[in-house]
Amino acid sequence: MASTHSSSDLESEPHRPSRLRFLVPGLLVAIAVPVVILTARGAEPTEPTESPVVPIAAEQPVRELKETSLWNPATTITPASYSDRAALELGTRFTVSAEGRIAGVRFFKAPGERGRHTGSLWNSRGVRLARVSFTAETRSGWQEARFAQSILVRPGQTYTISYHSDHGTYAGTRGDLTTAEPLTPATRRTGVFRYGASRFPDRWNPKNYTYYVDPIFQWWESTPRPNPGTPTPAVTPAVTPPAAPTPTVTVTLPAPDPSPTVTVTLTPKPSPTPTPTPTPTPTPTPTPTPTPTPSKSPTPKPENPVPAGGFPSAASTGVTPGTQLTVVNGDQTFATDGQVVTGKEFRGFVKVTGANITFKDCVFRGGTTNRTIPLFDSTRGRDTVVTDSEFAPANPSAGIDGAWTRNTQILRSEFRGSTDGIKAGSGTVIQDSYIHDLTWFASDPDQNGGPTHNDGVQSLAGETGVTLRHNTIDMSTTKDANAALQSSAPNTTVVDNLLDGGGCTLNFSHNGLSGALTGIRVNGNRFGRHSFFKCPILLSTRTTLAELTGNVFDDTGTAIPQPERHD
Incomplete structure (x- = not known):
């Protein structure tokens, strides 16, 4: 729930003279007033003379310092908690639609979390703009720390607010995006993290988890007031001086001439707003139409954020729950550049020779063989991606490995049952994956008949x-x-x-x-x-x-x- 707080007790706008409070004193505006004619009894009227200029005050807009955050710390929330047993940095990416300043950071402390915490603000290039240590923490719930000096933030840029935990117990929920204009969370890659020492958190869960790290944003808001119309001066009554040997003088004010209306507009000089460089949207590659074949569903797995409950496991890797798999029999070679292959169960050995080919939500089972061969071979491909997939031989043997790769990314995938998990060649990235329960054989031809x-x-x-x-x-x-x-x-x-x-x-x-x-x-x-x-x-x-x-x-x-x- 978004929270907006009025902070009228703060003395001044940051980096402005303290005399500028919420109500700016009216500017003095010169307005012409009617001519005053003095006449004496028995004397001819003299030529009119101009009166002194009379200042009239014009009220100006009220300027008020506002403060907001994405979550209201006074509202009770009950997010799930996870324990990774590892030091990590957790953060929220956000933007602003008005220029303002980040005054500090809040985070929701999960039950069981302990140790010291620091908060940081980062720009989009990963440069740390501010850092603060949390003090006087409670056992759980919202914790708050203010930077020694607030940091200027501008529209058109993405920032990250984060905190570091040595213990690795944290709160996390899928989604739960809130907006508190002019403060808005990034719609993609909202929650970010990084393991180890306090560094820029630049990894994210594809299911867009939030980790309840909250920027404290302040900005100045003006409430306009109507400009006053032309003032009508009060008519001064006749003045009878005390008895004296001098003549009695009467002040006569004729009907006032229309005076011009003076309007004063305060236009603050805006700070230049940098224009973000647009990111081109890649053209999606077509998905080949599969030949209709019998399908099956993988064993459902509970959803699990990354990070969550430690490190990748069978629950957080492999085929996405609910995916319908189409069985593909026999060995397959993929040579067409740019293919996207989804939802297949390969009951044969797969080879990649093309470029920019992606496999998603696939199961690689192989066949029966005495050869030394992998379930999946991308050593002759270029820029291959395998994500959310499973490698498990239907008929394990000493010569069957999970994958042989070059210039390949393997993400959120599970390997089990093969002899080696992955033979990783040049340019291979293996991330957020789970390799376990490989198969041992007492006799392996590649080991001269010895065990694997x-x-x-x-x-x-x-x-x-x-x-x-x-x-x-x-x-x-x-x-x-x-x-x-x-x-x-x-x-x-x-x-x-x-x-x-x-x-x-x-x-x-x-x-x-x-x-x-x-x-x-x-x-x-x-x-x-x-x-x-x-x-x-x-x-x-x-x-x-x-x-x-x-x-x-x-x-x-x-x-x-x-x-x-x-x-």
């Missing part, structure tokens, strides 16, 4: 630029698993993931490279304690980490040990 070496994600020498962001990769559910990530790919980034299992959970090796393995960044991850060797990270002797910060054990939040190092 299951990896959640594997990147081989010769690949580069792989990113793992906010995934759950749980290898503790797979017998004798090798690693959540086994990588020989330079410039690999591993950030904001929940990782567990394997001999060592992350294993970086320069094997297969002509030189050192460099450009590795491992930041803000949470680790389980189920690696065989009690080893969160293993580095080969010629592996160099570019960044290693904020990595902790999931159960206690304590820092993990320094990486082990050997070949």
